[in-house]
Amino acid sequence: MSYEPDILGFACNWCGYAGADGAGQAKLQYPTNFRIIRVMCLGRVDPSFILRAFEDGYDGVALIGCHIGDCHYVSGNINAQDVVKHVQGILDTMGLGRARLRIEEVSSAEGPVFARVVNAFKDELVAMGPNPLKVAKPTFAQEEAQL
Amino acid sequence: MSKPVTSAELPCIQCNKCTHVCPQNMIDPTFSPRGYLLKALMGEGEALEAGPEIWQCLTCLKCREACPSSTDWVGLVKSLRQEAKEQDQCFECKHGRLMQILQRMMANPSLKQDRLGWAEGLQYAEQGEWFYFTGCLPYFDNMFTANSHTSIAQATLKLLNAGGVVPVLSNDERCCGYECLWNGDKETFSKLAKLNIEAIAATGAKKVVTSCAECFRTLKSDYAEEQELPFEVVHSVTLIAEWAREGKLRFKGDAETGVTYHDPCRLGRYEGIYDAPREILKAVAGERFTEMARIKGDAICCGVGNFSNCDANTKFLQHDRLMEAKGTGSEVMVTTCPKCRIHYGCYLDGRPIEPIDNLVVKDITEIAAEALEL
Ligand code: SF4
Ligand code: SF4
Ligand code: SF4
Numbered sequence: 001m002s003y004e005p006d007i008l009g010f011a012c013n014w015c016g017y018a019g020a021d022g023a024g025q026a027k028l029q030y031p032t033n034f035r036i037i038r039v040m041c042l043g044r045v046d047p048s049f050i051l052r053a054f055e056d057g058y059d060g061v062a063l064i065g066c067h068i069g070d071c072h073y074v075s076g077n078i079n080a081q082d083v084v085k086h087v088q089g090i091l092d093t094m095g096l097g098r099a100r101l102r103i104e105e106v107s108s109a110e111g112p113v114f115a116r117v118v119n120a121f122k123d124e125l126v127a128m129g130p131n132p133l134k135v136a137k138p139t140f141a142q143e144e145a146q147l
Numbered sequence: 148m149s150k151p152v153t154s155a156e157l158p159c160i161q162c163n164k165c166t167h168v169c170p171q172n173m174i175d176p177t178f179s180p181r182g183y184l185l186k187a188l189m190g191e192g193e194a195l196e197a198g199p200e201i202w203q204c205l206t207c208l209k210c211r212e213a214c215p216s217s218t219d220w221v222g223l224v225k226s227l228r229q230e231a232k233e234q235d236q237c238f239e240c241k242h243g244r245l246m247q248i249l250q251r252m253m254a255n256p257s258l259k260q261d262r263l264g265w266a267e268g269l270q271y272a273e274q275g276e277w278f279y280f281t282g283c284l285p286y287f288d289n290m291f292t293a294n295s296h297t298s299i300a301q302a303t304l305k306l307l308n309a310g311g312v313v314p315v316l317s318n319d320e321r322c323c324g325y326e327c328l329w330n331g332d333k334e335t336f337s338k339l340a341k342l343n344i345e346a347i348a349a350t351g352a353k354k355v356v357t358s359c360a361e362c363f364r365t366l367k368s369d370y371a372e373e374q375e376l377p378f379e380v381v382h383s384v385t386l387i388a389e390w391a392r393e394g395k396l397r398f399k400g401d402a403e404t405g406v407t408y409h410d411p412c413r414l415g416r417y418e419g420i421y422d423a424p425r426e427i428l429k430a431v432a433g434e435r436f437t438e439m440a441r442i443k444g445d446a447i448c449c450g451v452g453n454f455s456n457c458d459a460n461t462k463f464l465q466h467d468r469l470m471e472a473k474g475t476g477s478e479v480m481v482t483t484c485p486k487c488r489i490h491y492g493c494y495l496d497g498r499p500i501e502p503i504d505n506l507v508v509k510d511i512t513e514i515a516a517e518a519l520e521l
Contacts, residue, residue, distance in 0.1 A: 047290070048243025055252050089289035094252065095259045095318075132257045 005059035005125035009036045009118070010045045014072045015107050016064030022111025030118040034062075041065070042103075043076025050087050054096060057134040060125045063103040064114070070107065077105070096131065099124060152187045152223065159184045159218040165210030170447045171203055173467075174460040178203060180210050180220045187223060201227045202238040203460070205452035206329060208416040212444045225329065228455075232331030241457040242290075246326040247335070249286060253321040254338040260318050262286075265297035269304045271316040278352035278378070279307060279314035280343075282362040283322050284485060291489045293496035294508075299485055302516035303358040303383050309519055310390045314356060319346040323365040329453035340373045348377050358383045358512055360414035360484035367418065382414060383512055384483055388423035391430050397520040402432035405477035406514065407439055409468065409491075410446035411484030424483050424511055431518045437475040449487040450494075457490075465494040466501070473506050480508050 011017040017038045023030060039045060042065035053061050063084060065077045081103055088098035104117045163181045171178045183200050186192070195201060204224045211221060231237060237244075252258065262285045263271075271279070279300075287296035307314050324339035343366075347355060355378050357363045367380040390396040408428055414420045421443045428436040441447055447468055450461035469491060472480040482488055491508040 046243050048245045048248055051245065051248045051252065052243075055248055086289040086292070090249075090286055093260060093262050093264075093285050093289070095261045132259065133252060133255050 003126060003130060004031070004033050005122060005130070006057065007031065007034045007060045007062060007118070007122065007125065008053045008058045009034055009062045009064055010039055010042065010049070011036050012042050012065040012076070013038055013040050015066035015070065016042075016104075016114070018108030019064065019106035019110050019114035022109065023115040024111075026111050028112060028115035030115045031122045034118050034122070041071065041073045041076035042080035043071075043073060045080055045083060047083055047087050047090070050083075050101060051090070054091070054100070054131060054133060057131055059128075059131045059134070060100045060102075060121060062101075062118070062121055064106050064117070065103070067105040067107055096133075097128065099128060100131070152192060154188060157184060157188060157218050157220075157223065158216045159188065159214075160216050161185060162215060164213040164215065165218075165220065168209045168213045170207060170209060170464055171205060171460060173447075174463045180204070184218065184220060184223075192227070196227045196231050197236055199238060201231065202455045205412075205448045205450070205456065207412040207448035207452065209445075209447070212416060228329070228331035229333060230331070237330060238455060240454045242454060244330075244454070245290065246283075246322075246454050247330060247332060249283070250322045250324055250327045250339060251335050254324075254335045254342070256342065258321075260321075262318055262320070263316055265300050266304060266316055269301065270308050270313045271304065272313050273315060273317075274351050275313065275315045276351070276353050277307070277312050277314040278347050278350060278355045279304060279316055280320060280323075280347075280355050280357045280362055280366065281316065282357065282359045282485070284359075287485065287489065291493065293492035294488060296485055296489075299358055299510045299512055302510070302512040303356070305516045306383065306387055306396065306512060306519065307356065309521065310386065310395050315350045315352055317346055317350060319349070321346070323362045325361045325365045326453050328365065328369060330455050336369075337373060340370045344370060344374065344376065353378050355380045356383055356386060357381075358510070359486070360411040360418075361486055364413040364417050382418075382420060382423075382483065384414075384423040384427060385420065387512075387515055388426040391427060398430045398515065398518040399520050400430060400433045400518070402435050402514075402518065404479050405435045405437060405475065406432045406479045406481050407437055407472050407475045407477040408442070409439075409449070409472065409480055409482045409487060409508075410443055411482055411487045412446075412448055414483050415446060416444055424481070427511060427515055428481060431515055435477075437477060439471045439475055441471065449482075449484075449490045451486075451490045461490070462494060462500060465491055466499060466503075469494065469503050469506060473503060478505050478507065479514065480506060481511050481514060482508060483511050485510060
């Protein structure tokens with residue numbers, strides 16, 4: 001089986017999440033292993049959320065929010081850029097590499113852009129290989145045997 | 148609580164001395180270790196386990212210093228936290244338990260870190276007698292941005308090099324596990340202890356130097372409880388003071404700024420090292436080193452114990468201590484624990500109750516390295 005990276009997305013209510021909706025309505029393809037957590041604003045995303053995702057074995061994390069200047073809370077996306085920069089530094093020190101975390105600007109009208117950035121991220125993650133902290137998920141049969 | 152506490156385990160005589168010296172009580176008069184001990188002895192330990200008290204305690208050990216019956220309240224806090232952790236009743240820290248997430252990630256043996264970027268241009272080895280345990284300093288630069296933290300590592304390495312020691316630095320070193328240990332996650336702590344002891348032993352090192360009071364305490368005493376250590380652990384201040392006495396290191400001794408010294412709880416009350424840092428400061432700053440009123444065993448805490456508490460009380464405590472430092476006429480408050488500096492730095496950089504001008508918090512290795520006569 002080919003390797004499918006698990007990606008966690010934090011998308012803001014106003015732009016990123018609406019962009020994902022747009023991509024869905026236009027029936028654009030993007031990876032099924034991309035899971036989205038909707039937040040009101042990317043300013044809500046704390047470094048601990050991102051690192052917890054990597055601890056849990058996600059191969060990549062993407063923050064998807066409004067274009068700079070369009071944040072509904074003025075500067076949440078600017079703060080998020082700062083958070084991303086620092087967490088990328090932590091990921092480098094950890095040896096996981098900064099490329100596993102990115103921040104993207106997608107407006108509510110940009111469904112195709114959403115699909116494009118997620119697909120591009122997935123391709124890069126495939127090239128990087130899995131997160132070394134990933135714990136092999138038990139198969140259905142193994143889970144059943146445990147019960 | 149699984150078993151009731153007996154008065155043989157906690158021989159408290161309810162004299163209330165602990166509460167009088169407790170820094171948490173100084174700010175919040177309802178916080179009373181004596182009262183909580185009474186609860187535990189009356190069989191109401193369960194209420195304690197669920198409440199905020201055990202997380203508010205700074206584990207600073209001031210109470211133990213004052214106690215005439217050597218009652219181990221902090222030990223009780225530690226074990227109650229462990230039980231609370233098992234039932235997932237931990238308190239949220241201000242950083243979403245970031246330290247503990249990092250520690251759990253580092254406890255994974257598959258992790259291959261890339262943590263030596265800060266040491267570029269300095270001398271270090273891969274094998275040898277000495278090991279410099281850097282701790283999480285390379286991570287802190289991206290976590291607590293009020294100060295640089297790898298500057299402490301660089302200063303320590305410079306001092307070691309100047310004393311003729313080229314220590315081992317290793318990418319396989321992991322966090323010492325201090326926060327996990329003190330917040331009830333013994334499992335992760337034990338994993339980290341095992342991995343670190345193995346990594347150090349693999350380099351052939353017999354002496355481990357730390358520049359962090361918490362790493363020092365954890366390696367020296369808490370690791371030793373896990374298993375017998377194949378090496379000796381020293382804090383950098385002990386070495387620097389010794390080398391200064393022997394004349395191996397010489398300092399300019401003409402500091403332009405006044406300095407004062409804050410005793411971190413882990414180096415002071417826990418490990419009893421009070422004189423070495425003062426010797427260094429006298430060599431570095433001479434007459435310009437002045438003491439605060441509350442020193443050594445009587446020093447107050449930086450306001451945050453193990454990232455398990457940080458609230459308004461913390462800020463009042465920090466203000467109190469920093470004003471005390473300012474009151475000595477010093478411009479620099481020196482400490483030997485990077486975490487003390489993180490918390491004080493956060494206060495000065497954030498929203499202090501009243502602005503405190505012309506005061507910075509520095510690590511002892513930084514000011515010693517600056518004053519080094521080469
Ligand atoms: S350890 Fe410190 S904060 Fe906790 S009860 Fe004792 S004196 Fe108070
Ligand atoms: S100082 Fe010791 S004996 Fe006195 S109340 Fe506190 S714990 Fe009990
Ligand atoms: S004082 Fe310490 S625990 Fe509190 S917010 Fe600042 S760095 Fe965090």
